[in-house]
Structures are given as C-alpha cells and as structure tokens.
Amino acid sequence: MEILASIVQSLEEGDEETVSELTREALGQGLKARDILDKGLIAGMNAVGVKFREHEVFLPDVLLSAKAMNAGMKHLKPHFAKEGVPNIGKVVLGTVHGDLHDIGKNLVSIMLKGAGFDVVDLGKDIIPEAFVDAAVREEAGFLGLSALLTTTMPVMKDVVDLVKKRGLSGKLRVIVGGAPVSEDYARQIGADLYAFDAASAVDRLKAAVGR
Amino acid sequence: MMLEDLTMRQILRFSPDSVRPERAAVLALQGMSGDIEPDPRLDAYMDKALDLLGRLCEPSAVYQMVSMPEFDGVFRGSGLNEVRTPLAGIYPHAQAMALFAITLGGPVSRRIAELFEADDFVLGYVLDAAASAAADRCAEAVQEAFGGALVAAGRVPSSRRTLRYSPGYCGWHISAQRGLFDLLKPEVIGVTLGKSLLMEPLKSVSGVLVCGEPGIHEFKNAFPFCGRCSHRTCRGRR
Numbered sequence: 001m002e003i004l005a006s007i008v009q010s011l012e013e014g015d016e017e018t019v020s021e022l023t024r025e026a027l028g029q030g031l032k033a034r035d036i037l038d039k040g041l042i043a044g045m046n047a048v049g050v051k052f053r054e055h056e057v058f059l060p061d062v063l064l065s066a067k068a069m070n071a072g073m074k075h076l077k078p079h080f081a082k083e084g085v086p087n088i089g090k091v092v093l094g095t096v097h098g099d100l101h102d103i104g105k106n107l108v109s110i111m112l113k114g115a116g117f118d119v120v121d122l123g124k125d126i127i128p129e130a131f132v133d134a135a136v137r138e139e140a141g142f143l144g145l146s147a148l149l150t151t152t153m154p155v156m157k158d159v160v161d162l163v164k165k166r167g168l169s170g171k172l173r174v175i176v177g178g179a180p181v182s183e184d185y186a187r188q189i190g191a192d193l194y195a196f197d198a199a200s201a202v203d204r205l206k207a208a209v210g211r
Numbered sequence: 212m213m214l215e216d217l218t219m220r221q222i223l224r225f226s227p228d229s230v231r232p233e234r235a236a237v238l239a240l241q242g243m244s245g246d247i248e249p250d251p252r253l254d255a256y257m258d259k260a261l262d263l264l265g266r267l268c269e270p271s272a273v274y275q276m277v278s279m280p281e282f283d284g285v286f287r288g289s290g291l292n293e294v295r296t297p298l299a300g301i302y303p304h305a306q307a308m309a310l311f312a313i314t315l316g317g318p319v320s321r322r323i324a325e326l327f328e329a330d331d332f333v334l335g336y337v338l339d340a341a342a343s344a345a346a347d348r349c350a351e352a353v354q355e356a357f358g359g360a361l362v363a364a365g366r367v368p369s370s371r372r373t374l375r376y377s378p379g380y381c382g383w384h385i386s387a388q389r390g391l392f393d394l395l396k397p398e399v400i401g402v403t404l405g406k407s408l409l410m411e412p413l414k415s416v417s418g419v420l421v422c423g424e425p426g427i428h429e430f431k432n433a434f435p436f437c438g439r440c441s442h443r444t445c446r447g448r449r
Contacts, residue, residue: 059242106335
C-alpha cells in the first residue's frame with residue numbers, strides 16, 4: 001500500500017498537514033481504519049521511536065510526529081466510534097500524591113498513545129486509592145506512576161502495596177519512573193516494571209504485552 | 212562573617228527581558244546542544260514560547276544573609292544529607308552567605324499545564340524548557356546581585372566568587388528546605404513550600420549563595436551520587 005508508506009514517511013517528518021490529508025485519502029480509497037492506524041500511524045510512530053532511541057532525532061521531533069499522529073487520528077476516530085479505538089493495552093497514568101511535576105508523565109502519555117496504548121491520564125498529585133480505583137474502573141492492565149521528588153517516591157510503594165492488598169497483583173502491573181527513581185528502587189518496592197524515560201516506558205510496556 | 216552583615220535582606224524584581232534565556236540554553240534543555248540544527252518548525256515554536264514567556268513571567272527574588280551557625284542548622288536539615296557532600300567542604304570557608312529564592316511566578320506554569328491539556332504539547336514542552344532556562348538565569352541574576360552588593364559595600368574584594376547550591380542536589384537533602392523557608396520567608400515573593408517540600412510556583416529555585424575565594428568552590432565530582440547525576444554543569448557554572 002503506497003499510501004500507507006507515505007503516511008509513515010510524513011509522520012516520521014512530523015508533517016501534520018500531509019498526515020491529515022493522506023489519512024483522509026486512505027479512508028476515501030476504502031482502506032480499513034484499523035489498517036491505517038496500525039500500518040500507517042503507529043508504524044510511523046514506531047519508526048520515530050527507533051530514531052529517538054538511536055539519538056537521530058530529539059524529543060521535540062517526536063512531539064511533532066505525535067501531533068501529526070493526532071491529526072490523522074481525528075479522521076479515524078469516527079470509524080472506531082462503536083467499538084472504541086483499538087489498542088494494545090490500557091494504562092492508567094499519573095504523578096503521585098505530593099508531586100506537581102507532570103511534564104515527564106505527559107511525555108510518557110503522548111508516547112504511549114503513539115505506540116497504540118489507550119492511556120487514561122489522571123493528572124498530578126494523585127492519592128494511592130484514586131490510582132487503584134481508576135485502574136479497576138477502567139479495567140486497565142497497567143498503572144503508571146511518576147515522581148520527581150525523593151520525598152514523594154514513597155507514595156509509589158503505597159500504591160504498589162494497595163494493589164497487592166486488593167488482590168490485583170498480576171492482573172494490574174505497576175510501572176514506575178521519574179528522575180529520582182531507579183530500577184533498584186522499583187525492585188525494592190515491588191513494582192513490576194521500571195522505565196528510565198518515556199521511550200523506555202514504551203519499550204517496557206510493549207514487551208509486557210508481547211509486542 | 213561580620214555581624215553587621217546579618218540583617219542584609221533584599222527583595223528584587225527583574226524584568227522578563229532580563230531573564231530571557233539564550234536559545235542555545237533552551238535547546239540544550241531539550242537535549243539539543245552543540246552544532247545541532249533544530250527543525251525550522253521548532254524554531255517557530257521557540258519564537259512563540261519565548262514571546263509567551265516574556266508576557267507571562269514575573270521574575271522576582273529574595274535573599275537574606277545568614278551567619279555560619281544559622282546555616283549550619285539549615286544545612287543539617289533533618290539529618291538526611293549524604294555522609295560526604297561538596298557543600299560541607301565549601302561553606303565553612305565562606306566569607307559571606309545568603310539564603311535565596313527566586314520565582315517566575317504562577318502564570319507561566321499554569322500556561323504550560325493548559326497547553327498540555329489542549330494537546331498543544333510541542334509548544335507546552337518548549338515553553339517548559341524556556342521557563343526552566345529563565346529560572347536558571349533569574350537564579351544567576353540574584354547570585355550576581357548578592358556578589359556585587361558585597362563588593363560594592365567593601366565587604367569582600369572583587370576577586371571573590373559567589374556560587375549557588377540548592378537542597379536536593381549534590382547530597383544536600385531536600386529536607387533542608389524547611390529550615391531555609393523558616394529563615395528566608397520567601398512567601399514574600401509568592402513562593403510556598405508544600406508538605407512534600409515542593410515549591411510552588413513550580414518554576415522557582417531556592418538555596419544558598421556562598422561567597423569566598425574562588426578555590427573554595429572547587430571539588431572533584433567523584434562523590435558516590437555524582438555517578439547517578441544527570442546534571443553536567445556543576446563545575447561549569449559562571
């Protein structure tokens with residue numbers, strides 16, 4: 001499909017207008033919305049993710065591509081209206097209680113959406129109960145916790161403990177990240193996964209869902 | 212340190228232009244440094260972000276001199292500092308010290324949040340980086356103001372060097388913020404401390420200004436925590 005390859009290329013270039021135009025055109029040609037999503041938009045974001053990891057492009061370039069993806073998604077969403085946008089996993093995400101830093105968490109959210117995850121962003125200063133309640137309500141497979149302060153990191157353990165207490169271990173996996181958080185700390189508090197940055201959050205979660 | 216210095220307290224208001232960051236500093240915060248040419252579209256976002264920053268930021272600062280015993284207490288905080296820290300070896304040699312806080316005010320942080328909420332995340336991200344660079348410039352401006360005031364008052368020779376150090380960095384535990392806020396009272400410029408020791412507005416910086424012989428600031432960045440540190444500028448500051 002030439003048009004899907006063009007979508008991938010335009011998305012890699014972060015060309016919002018062309019991605020929007022090509023997505024509309026692809027639908028007009030009778031291509032399935034699901035194929036345009038998987039083989040066009042998500043494939044393009046995956047390619048950008050690889051370039052980012054290899055330091056060929058920078059975070060703002062990734063954000064330009066994510067914006068272009070959003071432009072394409074606007075045309076696809078009505079086609080998914082009944083069954084919802086297909087996704088490879090659902091993640092409830094937020095910055096832990098006491099912490100108001102949310103840029104890192106926002107970037108994780110943008111990149112996970114680009115990789116095909118359904119993301120429910122709770123925002124910042126979120127108490128453990130609100131995290132777990134939302135994850136249950138949304139039937140999410142993953143809970144993503146972000147913290148930028150050493151003083152708020154212990155809240156991550158409170159969330160992990162609550163997940164265990166409610167008998168959700170295994171069903172609801174917890175991924176933690178943020179500047180002061182390390183893989184050792186993640187292990188120490190019993191989190192299932194650790195992400196060094198937004199790109200590694202995508203990698204870890206994709207690996208966790210077998211992609 | 213001379214006793215008559217201990218009441219020295221200044222509140223400073225800066226113009227947005229005076230803390231406007233260099234484009235290179237904003238790009239560096241986005242991971243682009245050296246000879247990397249950003250995408251022309253990112254240049255346009257940069258222009259927009261710097262324009263927004265100029266309209267929204269309300270930079271202000273407060274500093275207040277502290278005695279050695281006073282700072283001893285602030286530095287110790289809740290007793291959670293690393294066993295060895297650079298600052299522990301630096302401040303005992305200071306000729307003058309002041310606690311300080313700076314802020315860019317609330318509107319910039321609110322605008323950044325609004326941009327992300329509206330999915331205008333490229334501009335939000337660039338504005339966040341620009342605001343961080345501006346906050347750093349504001350901290351540098353207060354550092355220069357304090358150093359300059361000491362020289363102008365004849366309290367130290369112009370060869371002395373003033374540098375800033377902040378709780379939460381280089382093994383100085385963030386719990387020192389409590390003592391720092393108790394003494395400095397930066398609420399006067401709108402900066403408050405939350406239970407988690409987080410300052411609001413977010414684009415604020417606090418710490419201690421240490422003035423002394425240039426050599427007192429020299430240290431080998433070989434402390435155990437240096438290996439985990441992502442800041443590469445600890446010894447390259449002006």
